[in-house]
Amino acid sequence: MSTVNIKINNVPYEVAAGSTILEAAHAAGVEIPTLCYLKEINEIGACRICVVEVKGARSLVTACVYPVNDGMEIFTNTPKVQAARKTNLELILSTHNQDCLSCVRSTNCELQKMCRDYGVSHTDRFAGSRVEYAIDDSAPHMYRDNNKCILCRRCVAVCKHTQGIGVIGANERGFDTHIACAFEANLADSPCISCGQCIVACPTGALGEKDDTDKVWAALSDPTKHVVVQTAPSVRATLGECFGMPIGTDVEGKMAAALRRLGFDRVFDTDFGADLTIMEEANEFLSRVKNGGKLPLITSCSPGWVKYCETYHPEFIDNLSSCKSPQQMTGAIIKSYYAEKAGVDPQSIVSVSVMPCTAKKFEVGRDDQDANGTPDVDIALTTRELARMIERAGINFTALPNEGFDSLMGESTGAAVIFGATGGVMEAALRTAVETLTGETLPSVEFSDVRGMDGVKEKTYNVAGMDVRVCVASGLANVDKVLNAINAGEKQYDFIEFMACPGGCINGGGQPLQPASLRNFNDIRTLRAEALYANDAAKTLRKSHENVEIKKLYDEYLGEPGGHKAHHLLHTTYVKRERNF
Amino acid sequence: MRRFSTVPFKGTPAQEAELKAWLEEHKSMPGAAMPALQKAQEIYGYLPIEVQRIVADALGKPLEEIYGISTFYSQFSLTPKGQYKISVCLGTACYVKGSGKIYETIEKKLGIKGGECTADGKFSLDACRCIGACGLAPVMTINDDVYGRLTGDELDDILAKY
Numbered sequence: 001m002s003t004v005n006i007k008i009n010n011v012p013y014e015v016a017a018g019s020t021i022l023e024a025a026h027a028a029g030v031e032i033p034t035l036c037y038l039k040e041i042n043e044i045g046a047c048r049i050c051v052v053e054v055k056g057a058r059s060l061v062t063a064c065v066y067p068v069n070d071g072m073e074i075f076t077n078t079p080k081v082q083a084a085r086k087t088n089l090e091l092i093l094s095t096h097n098q099d100c101l102s103c104v105r106s107t108n109c110e111l112q113k114m115c116r117d118y119g120v121s122h123t124d125r126f127a128g129s130r131v132e133y134a135i136d137d138s139a140p141h142m143y144r145d146n147n148k149c150i151l152c153r154r155c156v157a158v159c160k161h162t163q164g165i166g167v168i169g170a171n172e173r174g175f176d177t178h179i180a181c182a183f184e185a186n187l188a189d190s191p192c193i194s195c196g197q198c199i200v201a202c203p204t205g206a207l208g209e210k211d212d213t214d215k216v217w218a219a220l221s222d223p224t225k226h227v228v229v230q231t232a233p234s235v236r237a238t239l240g241e242c243f244g245m246p247i248g249t250d251v252e253g254k255m256a257a258a259l260r261r262l263g264f265d266r267v268f269d270t271d272f273g274a275d276l277t278i279m280e281e282a283n284e285f286l287s288r289v290k291n292g293g294k295l296p297l298i299t300s301c302s303p304g305w306v307k308y309c310e311t312y313h314p315e316f317i318d319n320l321s322s323c324k325s326p327q328q329m330t331g332a333i334i335k336s337y338y339a340e341k342a343g344v345d346p347q348s349i350v351s352v353s354v355m356p357c358t359a360k361k362f363e364v365g366r367d368d369q370d371a372n373g374t375p376d377v378d379i380a381l382t383t384r385e386l387a388r389m390i391e392r393a394g395i396n397f398t399a400l401p402n403e404g405f406d407s408l409m410g411e412s413t414g415a416a417v418i419f420g421a422t423g424g425v426m427e428a429a430l431r432t433a434v435e436t437l438t439g440e441t442l443p444s445v446e447f448s449d450v451r452g453m454d455g456v457k458e459k460t461y462n463v464a465g466m467d468v469r470v471c472v473a474s475g476l477a478n479v480d481k482v483l484n485a486i487n488a489g490e491k492q493y494d495f496i497e498f499m500a501c502p503g504g505c506i507n508g509g510g511q512p513l514q515p516a517s518l519r520n521f522n523d524i525r526t527l528r529a530e531a532l533y534a535n536d537a538a539k540t541l542r543k544s545h546e547n548v549e550i551k552k553l554y555d556e557y558l559g560e561p562g563g564h565k566a567h568h569l570l571h572t573t574y575v576k577r578e579r580n581f
Numbered sequence: 582m583r584r585f586s587t588v589p590f591k592g593t594p595a596q597e598a599e600l601k602a603w604l605e606e607h608k609s610m611p612g613a614a615m616p617a618l619q620k621a622q623e624i625y626g627y628l629p630i631e632v633q634r635i636v637a638d639a640l641g642k643p644l645e646e647i648y649g650i651s652t653f654y655s656q657f658s659l660t661p662k663g664q665y666k667i668s669v670c671l672g673t674a675c676y677v678k679g680s681g682k683i684y685e686t687i688e689k690k691l692g693i694k695g696g697e698c699t700a701d702g703k704f705s706l707d708a709c710r711c712i713g714a715c716g717l718a719p720v721m722t723i724n725d726d727v728y729g730r731l732t733g734d735e736l737d738d739i740l741a742k743y
Binding site for chain 1: 630633642643644645646647648649652653654
């Protein structure tokens with residue numbers, strides 16, 4: 001690696017050639033504040049918060065995009081730099097409603113933190129007219145409040161480039177510039193796929209999930225309701241972040257304890273539903289192979305991917321697994337099998353889920369997701385909403401004991417917990433499909449080729465004399481590439497796992513927010529995924545078909561995987577959606 | 582969706598064919614969106630959603646990206662122009678002589694805002710700056726006819742002529 005010699009604040013450093021001033025300074029232990037910069041997603045040098053002085057340069061330069069060169073002398077903290085950053089913050093605030101008191105981002109807002117760091121508060125220096133924007137809360141999963149938008153375009157970049165969708169962008173110009181959909185359509189009428197990646201990219205409270213916690217509080221205090229909760233695989237790997245725990249801490253036990261203390265009548269695990277999904281999906285794959293059904297089979301766990309398929313690649317609808325997602329399977333079994341066993345009227349059950357995902361809020365309202373004449377899941381919360389409930393209830397999360405899930409739908413295998421990371425569903429399905437096909441026990445259950453954060457992974461496995469060509473992709477721009485390659489005849493696969501969010505659910509749109517200052521220099525996806533793989537490795541049972549409660553469910557209630565009852569409760573249908581609004 | 586025009590889209594197959602032919606020829610050109618919108622406006626006179634959709638699809642870009650460009654540059658219009666284009670001068674001389682009031686009165690009488698066109702496609706209203714007839718202030722034009730020393734009382738009679 002070639003290097004260059006530079007000075008930062010008069011201290012000499014040898015840094016990698018080609019790095020930006022921001023990267024070089026970070027490597028040297030000098031942090032430069034940023035707002036619009038999000039590594040590999042939004043590198044446009046627009047907000048000018050990261051300005052620094054460079055000796056000999058005509059004016060201040062933006063550290064986030066300016067490359068270092070040999071002999072460069074950089075000053076990151078001079079009075080001129082500080083004054084410029086302060087002025088920029090005052091200008092941003094002049095069109096911001098500064099409604100911090102109960103803003104969902106208060107205390108983890110990147111703008112608020114910077115204003116505090118630079119001593120900028122309610123200021124009338126640039127007072128004048130301000131455009132009042134109506135809040136767009138038309139979509140089931142999120143709101144947009146442009147009164148808090150700072151036009152950094154991080155949401156626009158992630159929607160357009162990472163997800164390849166581009167339903168939002170900058171409209172009008174100058175003072176009237178605002179982020180919205182084409183022809184000022186409501187988000188609900190746009191071809192948004194509800195992934196929520198824009199929310200986790202947003203530095204302020206301009207974007208947020210639709211808060212459904214009030215509905216849950218109401219159900220919990222209603223004595224006529226039986227409130228049952230389930231938690232997705234990846235939530236245990238991230239919830240701790242909301243309580244100051246290191247990224248990648250597995251808080252499964254504390255999470256179950258917290259849910260019980262919030263007053264849920266039963267605390268079940270979506271991992272159970274994930275094992276169930278594998279039973280159905282492995283069966284579906286084997287039956288499609290045997291009966292000449294449509295291949296490649298593509299997973300349907302990610303509701304953002306499913307909506308994307310229906311909207312942007314409807315030619316692949318028949319390839320989608322008819323299996324409901326683990327959330328919906330768990331919900332359907334809660335309101336049938338569990339209700340019957342517990343002697344509870346399904347109509348009195350409020351089925352709540354805690355998900356890494358905003359698209360789950362869309363999924364619960366989809367057609368054909370109400371196997372018992374009532375929605376399989378009534379309320380889908382994000383990880384962030386659960387954290388807020390725990391905070392409001394005054395539960396000292398970090399001091400909680402570790403508890404387990406309730407029996408009947410609380411057991412799960414290692415195959416289920418890795419659903420939360422890209423490649424996990426594929427690996428879980430392979431563990432079951434291979435053993436079913438060969439009739440032998442796998443020497444090793446780990447399929448490491450489908451692990452990791454690469455956007456597209458592929459591998460051919462020889463199983464019982466048959467070549468199974470698998471592909472795993474996450475992030476919809478990557479998904480689009482794979483589908484186009486299939487359409488062009490360049491690639492052939494038998495089984496594909498797609499996740500809408502890059503890295504899978506551990507990086508979902510409903511996950512805890514981490515500031516750009518951390519995301520730019522740490523791979524939070526890998527750290528979170530490691531918690532899931534460690535959880536898997538520590539389990540005695542690591543294959544879905546070994547789950548004892550699942551076996552019991554089939555023996556006592558469902559019959560065979562793919563059988564009549566299983567089909568009614570656990571499978572669904574898809575629709576082609578119009579891309580134009 | 583914001584309503585930009587109450588005038589129904591009246592694009593013809595010939596217009597569409599002309600635009601599509603241009604797009605087919607230029608779609609792989611870097612930065613094609615700007616000239617594509619200019620061409621579209623040249624053909625249709627304005628850029629309603631129907632036209633922007635053709636451009637977006639041909640260039641393989643999200644509609645929002647095309648719309649963003651069309652609202653960034655003032656040369657693009659999202660509303661059609663009427664058969665009779667009313668232009669009220671809001672230049673300094675006319676403005677101090679009360680042309681702002683004239684402009685608002687016409688907005689009320691036609692039930693449209695500046696930049697818009699009436700539902701029947703007859704009148705469109707725009708503001709302009711000095712047309713060099715300050716001695717006649719306040720001034721407005723309807724196509725090539727010039728009306729000066731307006732008081733507001735004569736507006737009904739003037740509009741009735743068209």
